[in-house]
Amino acid sequence: MASTTSTTTAPSSDRERDQTGVPRSIGRVLDLFEIVLAERNCNLTAAANASALTPTTALRYLRALETRGYVDRDESGDFSAGPTILRIAASLRGGTVLDRLATIAQPHLDELARRSGESTYLAVSDGRTGTYIATAESPRAIRHVGWVGQDVTLRGSALGAALDEPGTTATRTGAVEADITAISRALASTGKLGLAISIVGPEYRFGIDERTDHEASIAAAVDAFAHELRTNGEDCTS
Numbered sequence: 001m002a003s004t005t006s007t008t009t010a011p012s013s014d015r016e017r018d019q020t021g022v023p024r025s026i027g028r029v030l031d032l033f034e035i036v037l038a039e040r041n042c043n044l045t046a047a048a049n050a051s052a053l054t055p056t057t058a059l060r061y062l063r064a065l066e067t068r069g070y071v072d073r074d075e076s077g078d079f080s081a082g083p084t085i086l087r088i089a090a091s092l093r094g095g096t097v098l099d100r101l102a103t104i105a106q107p108h109l110d111e112l113a114r115r116s117g118e119s120t121y122l123a124v125s126d127g128r129t130g131t132y133i134a135t136a137e138s139p140r141a142i143r144h145v146g147w148v149g150q151d152v153t154l155r156g157s158a159l160g161a162a163l164d165e166p167g168t169t170a171t172r173t174g175a176v177e178a179d180i181t182a183i184s185r186a187l188a189s190t191g192k193l194g195l196a197i198s199i200v201g202p203e204y205r206f207g208i209d210e211r212t213d214h215e216a217s218i219a220a221a222v223d224a225f226a227h228e229l230r231t232n233g234e235d236c237t238s
Helices: 024-039 042-052 054-069 083-092 095-115 156-164 208-232
Strands: 070-075 078-079 119-125 130-136 151-153 168-172 180-186 196-200
Touching: 024 042, 024 054, 024 078, 024 180, 042 054, 042 156, 054 070, 070 168, 070 180, 078 083, 095 130, 095 196, 095 208, 119 156, 130 196, 151 156, 156 196, 180 208, 196 208
Parallel strands: none
Antiparallel strands: 070 078, 119 130, 119 196, 130 151, 168 180, 180 196
């Protein structure tokens, strides 16, 4: 009797992979998950548009995430962070690498804000998006505030340019918010996270002389922050 061999062929959606080697279907689910988290509250149309998926496909993926508790859907149909991801986030609070980074960076952010007169931020990046995790607010009445926990696009921004070339200072105006100027400088790192400090404020306060002073101040702050990380003997970026 002739023997037969059966083979199992992966679904076409799993055979197709993106440029990082991840199956496209998995990548699309993760894209939608990140979109919902970034928007805080997101309807199906917005999620589909942002992910370049049809509403039918986006809904199928979002329902899978909802079933596992990673997203939640309210009575109006809007999606937000679900109980599973909230539980995971709660389990990571306290003593994490981000907590340590924010604590070590805070005095340097405070001093930089005092010297520059503008709000300062510490950002971390996974190479695709940056997130502000600590800040020192400008003492001025008109100032940039409220961006801790907010994601920042890397493409075209001062943060992205600085992370691309650690040790150099990048300045951009209007890249993330209209009429807002950001000056950023990243730490040299071989770890998993990119780190950068930024000075952010209204464009009209960033003249040539001010920018020159800010660039010197941010370089000093980054050097001091990096030195303290080395002194502590803790690789907070690994």
